[in-house]
Amino acid sequence: MVLSRKDAYGQEIWAYLNGERGFSEIVERDDNFIDRSSGPETYFQKFVDWHDVDKRAMLEVRGKRVLDVGCGAGRVCLNLQQEGYEVVGIDNSPFAIKTCLRMGVKDARLLPIEDIGTLPPNSYDTIIMLGNNFGLFGDFEKARRLLRRMYELTSDYGVIIAESTDPYKTKIKDHFEYHKLNKRRKRMPGQLRIRVRFRKVIGEWFDYLLVSRDEMEKIVKGTGWKIVKILNKPKSASYIAIIVKDN
Numbered sequence: 742m743v744l745s746r747k748d749a750y751g752q753e754i755w756a757y758l759n760g761e762r763g764f765s766e767i768v769e770r771d772d773n774f775i776d777r778s779s780g781p782e783t784y785f786q787k788f789v790d791w792h793d794v795d796k797r798a799m800l801e802v803r804g805k806r807v808l809d810v811g812c813g814a815g816r817v818c819l820n821l822q823q824e825g826y827e828v829v830g831i832d833n834s835p836f837a838i839k840t841c842l843r844m845g846v847k848d849a850r851l852l853p854i855e856d857i858g859t860l861p862p863n864s865y866d867t868i869i870m871l872g873n874n875f876g877l878f879g880d881f882e883k884a885r886r887l888l889r890r891m892y893e894l895t896s897d898y899g900v901i902i903a904e905s906t907d908p909y910k911t912k913i914k915d916h917f918e919y920h921k922l923n924k925r926r927k928r929m930p931g932q933l934r935i936r937v938r939f940r941k942v943i944g945e946w947f948d949y950l951l952v953s954r955d956e957m958e959k960i961v962k963g964t965g966w967k968i969v970k971i972l973n974k975p976k977s978a979s980y981i982a983i984i985v986k987d988n
């Protein structure tokens with residue numbers, strides 16, 4: 742769980758919700774590379790303004806009960822709620838949960854992905870991880886462990902809708918050097934060690950996993966799931982995978 746004084750991402754969206762504008766979070770990587778996010782606006786977007794591929798991904802939602810993992814400011818929860826789904830949003834950021842509740846999400850809970858095993862078995866039909874949230878799986882082994890938990894959590898026709906970014910689709914030299922550094926450290930090339938900064942708030946370091954489609958296949962294999970569809974975001978390294986039970 743993120744301590745409030747370290748909740749950089751949450752405090753950023755909370756500030757945005759409270760009318761502050763003109764800033765975005767800084768993401769710092771453990772090789773000193775820093776990047777600025779696209780800004781908090783995207784986390785608050787109404788469905789009409791979403792990326793077309795995010796909209797298409799919502800057509801893949803199955804059943805009635807949905808778990809939104811890493812729900813952020815609640816844009817996905819709100820859309821599903823309006824469509825009549827029973828949706829639970831979980832996040833490890835106290836300020837993100839506060840933001841979701843203020844935005845009108847009915848069921849938003851402070852729960853890190855690491856603890857999803859505490860949720861009752863067979864309680865969801867769809868697990869959704871948009872906003873690049875496949876990254877929350879962190880590393881190869883953790884991803885496989887959590888995918889097995891997700892298998893238990895979902896019904897026979899369960900589906901996971903998860904977005905990732907192919908780390909190799911880049912022209913930035915620093916990224917290729919980072920992949921090499923990771924290989925030397927016996928980490929997956931796209932296993933980023935990052936922390937988020939917002940104003941004077943500095944988040945904890947955590948692992949965030951970017952994978953190619955082939956790497957995702959290898960992670961998913963043998964966990965009870967299989968990838969059945971990939972929705973590519975044109976002119977981007979991002980894609981959304983539709984992952985169903987391999988019964």
Ligand SMILES: C[S@@+](CC[C@H](N)C(=O)[O-])C[C@H]1O[C@@H](n2cnc3c(N)ncnc32)[C@H](O)[C@@H]1O
Binds near residue numbers: 751784815853855874
């Ligand atoms: C990029 S935002 C995506 C938000 C939302 N899914 C969307 O598409 O708008 C990532 C979210 O994951 C949350 N997060 C980060 N680490 C997490 C963890 N270990 N468990 C649960 N949520 C986490 C962050 O607090 C943040 O709200």
